Amino acid sequence: MLRPGEVFADYLIERPLGSGGMAEVYLARHPRLPRQVALKLLSSEFYADPDIRARFEREANLVARLDHPNIVAVYDRGIWNDRLWMSMQFIDGTDAGTLDHRTLPPDRALHIIAETAKALDYAHTVGILHRDVKPANIMLARPSPGHGARVLLTDFGIGRLREETQHLTRTGALLATLAYASPEQLSGAPLDPRSDQYSLACTLFRLLSGSTPFEADSIGTLIIGHLQTPPPSVCDRRPGLPRAVDGVFWQALAKNPADRFGSCMALASAAAVALTPTATTVFVPGPANIGTAATAAQSIPANLGRPPAVRTMPGPGSGPSSANPAGRWLAAGILGLVVVLAVAGGIYWSTRDRGAPGATAPNTSTTTGSPTAAATLAAGTRLSMFPQFQPLMLVDEQGKQVTPPAFAVDPAGDGKAVCAPTTIATIGPFSGQNQSLGQSIPGGVKLAIDQFNRKNPGCQVSLKEFDTTSEVRVAAELAPQIASDSAIAAVIGPVFSGEALAFGNALGDADLAFLSPGASNATLSDRGFRGFFRGVSSDDIQGPAIARYLTGAAGFDRVCVVTDTSPYGSGLGRTLSAALGAAADGTCSTSVAEGADLAGAVSKIATARPDAVFYGGYNPDAANLVELLRAAGVTATFVSGDGAYDPVLVEGAGAAAAGAILSCLCGPPTDWFAEAFETVAGRPPGTFSVEAYDLTAIVLRGIAAGHVARADIVSYLRAYNGEGLAHGYQWNDKGELTPARLWLYKVP
Structure with missing residues (x-):
């Protein structure tokens, strides 16, 4: 305990205010301003744990952003004599x-x-x-x-x-x-x-x-x-x-x-x-x-008795929640476990968040890596881009469940950034035949920049938009213009691989980082583009990851693989079949041209009676196939890649689509993100909106840290390792995400 008159971190201690198991609180005099503060000193044991020190700094920075008359303000935080401390508004x-x-x-x-x-x-x-x-x-x-x-x-x-x-x-x-x-x-x-x-x-x-x-x-x-x-x-x-x-x-x-x-x-x-x-x-x-x-x-009489049924937390056998380890924990006997843990010398505090080492949550497991930036945002409740689907889980390239980030890097940081005015550009098909996907990107970029500018008056960032009009030729023509604009520090985009191929050399030669929210062609990272960073995993991981999920977590032994004849569908089916190995049933695996009659494929599948049917291709063929399968009495789980992750699947197949599992390299938005995105963009978020926001936030934090020159930003990104709303972000020397991640969605 500190005594009145002692000095701690330049604060003059006046008297103790209270103490508990985690901290001591003192009334102290500010070292420079004529005011009193509440000085909180965390127990000395926290300093010994570097992870807790980092968590303390992130939480303190996060809370310091709160500005509300009903919230005690946080003024400062630091480390002094191996003690973590925080100065706060004193409430008499x-x-x-x-x-x-x-x-x-x-x-x-x-x-x-x-x-x-x-x-x-x-x-x-x-x-x-x-x-x-x-x-x-x-x-x-x-x-x-x-x-x-x-x-x-x-x-x-x-x-x-x-x-x-x-x-x-x-x-x-x-x-x-x-x-x-x-x-x-x-x-x-x-x-x-x-x-x-x-x-x-x-x-x-x-x-x-x-x-x-x-x-x-x-x-x-x-x-x-x-x-x-x-x-x-x-x-x-x-x-x-x-x-x-x-x-x-x-x-x-x-x-x-x-x-x-x-x-x-x-x-x-x-x-x-x-x-x-x-x-x-x-x-x-x-x-x-x-x-x-x-x-x-x-309008019910006030003396009405208690409702006859009160819901409890889901337990074993209650649908998707039955995968929750906590449900099995309860079934095993919660009272005995708690007592045993208490006697062992420490209570297992099961409120640890999903991002904490060893934490458990429904359909998740432990993830690694922590944000390099100090300030974070709580991820919130995960939604789906489309109301017809629900996020099922995030998996790695082995098809194993991993924990989605509980916190993401906050674009605004601590609000103290100072820089010369700078610009971030975004490029994509904002008009033309691909505009429905392209228009999902600028809103995420705008939201991150808006959050940054509002909190950082000393470092203002503007946005320039470049519309490829859904033409690769236009993308190639815009590249020299972007590269020669010295005000542009980085580029968010494009969303399509073809456009990235068209201007990758021009931007790379100008040391300009371009971070793509959705370009997934596996060959992009082999082109030698110096400034290329992928915001999603490549197509190469989608097929194997789905296959390993089906034979691993899902426990399927026999899978029929049906594809269309497009490069996407046939390529996805080929990599998935190879990863399935013996689980790929050759008697019912086939290829059917887009729009062709699917009756023959359905007949083979009905005869084979598999555990699951995978379709590599697009809608409306995916919707037609699942509808025909259910009409033929096939109850096997229907699975498809991101080509079918579209409301058309449910709109076309109706109730037959229930239970279908779809993969997408794209991450789901969260509740607060969806609301904030629509406020800024005037439309709901779409595919890759979350990745566009994450990538912009990462660039902004680099700018706030003083990485404003183009080459500096590229170097900063090479060393980056942190969490986003969609997943974690860390890149190898080719700009590929490591480790790879894939989202699975389910039709309820």
Whole structure:
């Protein structure tokens, strides 16, 4: 412990404010400015772990970007005498954990929750989760000149550090945090803003009743409460509350995140309505997109009993979720495992995120590599480019599941970049016959640049767009113009391999980096283009990766391979068949010209009765084939490459397409990205929009770090290793992604 009068990192210590298992907090005097700060010193053991030091810096930089009246501001961070420290806004007051529910009016509790909800919803819109919402992290400031009593949320990012380090080993401290943990945190499932909403609901329950929803003397019993036990009645614990408020908790504390409110403020609004003295409604579980209390309210008698069924976290045999290791963990006996781990000397803190070493989540496994940049964005909930498909998993070239990044590099960085005005160009078919794909690219580039410029007034980057009009000839003509424009630091594009071949030499000779979001022709990296960097894996990995997934994770022994006669389809089928080996059934594998009659192929497949049918080709032939297969009674899983990853498959085949698996080198957008993209581009994201954003973000971080000369940017990219929204990014000396990645999608 530091004593008053000591100096730490140039801050003069005035007095201790508190301490816990992870940190000590002191009131300190700023070394240069006439103000007091809260100086947080993390336990010395954190310094010894280089991964935790890096995580601390990333989290501190991430949180420092938050600018909201209900969030405690972070001013600075650093290392001093082998201690990690962070200086924050000093709040003269107390925390919500000190409040006594017996003297706390319900409307005051609601005010605290509503102000906290504003902070959380703001953080969620910029892609940041809190992960440790509880009364002790809600600061209540005393009234001061110019300010009334304020409510501020603190300790963003500390919950993630705790997850990374499994630091809570004292039973009392662990119980105090687990009391507010969501079911998905405890089961290892992916997290999104609804996890913070669940914790906020537990906090409201505590403020109203003096206890958390699930209280227990043992860790195992407490976890079981969150995962399997229906929410208790708050009215039973605090008589006199309107019975309608129970329904609010039934929804906010739903085991399935999809059954909760659409936002934290929606929860607060619903609680405000339910707690009015005249409330005659209860709130019943509804869809997660409920936005207001009014839409959540149902005209049901207030004395109605609890809904007869309450969802629990998915367990074995419940569809796609049955692959979740957490489900098998529960089936094996959660209580016994928790006790065994506790006795062994440390609780397995299963809220570690998917990016943490050894973490588990549905359809994922461990990924390697960490961002070289300091600031990151939470990836968020992954969607699909097309509503007809759902992201299934990310696989490596061996067809094994890998963990999608939980965080991606933030284009804006720390907001302190200084540079001369510079330009990034993007090139592609923004008009002409291929414009539907080409127009997916500029929006991702614009979004990253917009985020960067708003946070970095001292380093402004402009965008120039070059339209190839879907003509390779035009791409070749534009190349000298781009290369000779000294203001252009890098190029994002093109999306097609033919265009990349047309101008690769001109840009490479000018030391100009060009990063393609979608060019996948395997020969591109053999052309010697100095500045070429591929944003997706090459076509060479798609066939083998699918084959190894089918014979590995999917467990298929016999696969019929059908292709069209196009170079794409026949090439994909050839590499897939070679990787399938003995699993490729020669009795039903065939090639059919585009648009030709598929009846003969269907007859062979029906006779062979395979486990799966792979089609290498495009729609509408893919849609016709799967429809004919189902009509012939073939129930084998239908699988195809990115040539069929298009809504036309489902529109053409209808219900017959259900269960089909499609691959794509393209990554799925996330919830916040899709919304932000549409705001900037005026259209939803499309194929390779995510990669365009990732690649632009990487270039921008290089510019912010001082790599503004063309040759410097190329060298920076050669050494880069970091995460994006789609996947990780690291290149070999040919500009190929290493390791290779492929996304699989499924028709629900």
